[in-house]
Amino acid sequence: xxxxxxxxxxxxxxxxxxxxxxxxxxxxxxxxxxxxxxxxxxxxxxxxxxxxxxxxxxxxxxxxxxxxxxxxxxxxxxxxxxxxxxxxxxxxxxxxxxxxxxxxxxxxxxxxxxxxxxxxxxxxxxxxxxxxxxxxxxxxxxxxxxxxxxxxxxxxxxxxxxxxxxxxxxxxxxxxxxxxxxxxxxxxxxxxxxxxxxxxxxxxxxxxxxxxxxxxxxxxxxxxxxxxxxxxxxxxxxxxxxx
Ligand code: ADP
Numbered sequence: 001x002x003x004x005x006x007x008x009x010x011x012x013x014x015x016x017x018x019x020x021x022x023x024x025x026x027x028x029x030x031x032x033x034x035x036x037x038x039x040x041x042x043x044x045x046x047x048x049x050x051x052x053x054x055x056x057x058x059x060x061x062x063x064x065x066x067x068x069x070x071x072x073x074x075x076x077x078x079x080x081x082x083x084x085x086x087x088x089x090x091x092x093x094x095x096x097x098x099x100x101x102x103x104x105x106x107x108x109x110x111x112x113x114x115x116x117x118x119x120x121x122x123x124x125x126x127x128x129x130x131x132x133x134x135x136x137x138x139x140x141x142x143x144x145x146x147x148x149x150x151x152x153x154x155x156x157x158x159x160x161x162x163x164x165x166x167x168x169x170x171x172x173x174x175x176x177x178x179x180x181x182x183x184x185x186x187x188x189x190x191x192x193x194x195x196x197x198x199x200x201x202x203x204x205x206x207x208x209x210x211x212x213x214x215x216x217x218x219x220x221x222x223x224x225x226x227x228x229x230x231x232x233x234x235x236x237x238x239x240x241x242x243x
Contacts, residue, residue: 012037027066061138079221088171101195113149205237
């Protein structure tokens with residue numbers, strides 16, 4: 001029974017790999033024949049990716065994982081699946097004494113630097129793969145040092161990767177159940193933790209660039225921006241606070 005028993009959904013089966021091209025790609029390959037809640041974890045990714053084919057640096061020491069989900073939802077719910085990942089990561093970092101915030105739509109940041117990226121992909125009506133890349137003990141590549149951080153850098157010590165995974169799976173399970181019960185609970189939780197809200201931001205998206213005040217995240221997960229030309233609803237974009 002989905003979402004109502006006490007049994008965990010997320011982590012029902014865990015596949016541990018030393019190395020993989022991308023945990024999302026692997027999860028997509030096995031998704032059709034895998035139960036919901038199957039988790040793929042890899043020691044490192046050789047072709048880790050972000051949105052739009054951008055590269056995600058994934059050397060050893062980080063937490064690179066993807067979860068196979070099979071919710072009975074439509075495309076409009078995809079942003080909420082991303083938020084489940086972000087909320088679970090924020091709660092996990094909190095358990096290690098790290099205060100993190102959500103940068104709409106798909107990142108988790110600490111002290112002005114990115115610590116985690118989230119990428120969902122899937123086949124409509126069949127499955128969704130929720131990918132999470134969290135910098136734990138891994139080195140941050142030179143070119144990203146200005147804008148990225150890790151748990152190790154923040155805490156000044158290595159962290160038990162297995163413990164991070166265990167706590168994260170528990171938090172993912174809790175937020176996923178919450179989502180299945182009531183999608184709006186996910187949106188209100190994100191609004192509380194999204195540091196973009198109330199700020200003047202620049203958003204770069206397909207059609208160009210927009211500048212305005214980020215005032216709200218609506219029930220569908222869209223960012224509401226008040227611009228000089230009126231209010232705009234954004235479903236996608238790269239937000240910058242410093243511009
Ligand atoms: P964003 O979520 O920031 O909009 P993407 O989802 O496209 O961006 O993620 C890819 C981008 O994240 C890369 O272009 C790079 O700037 C940055 N990046 C890559 N690897 C890491 C990492 N391990 N930690 C933090 N940032 C990274």
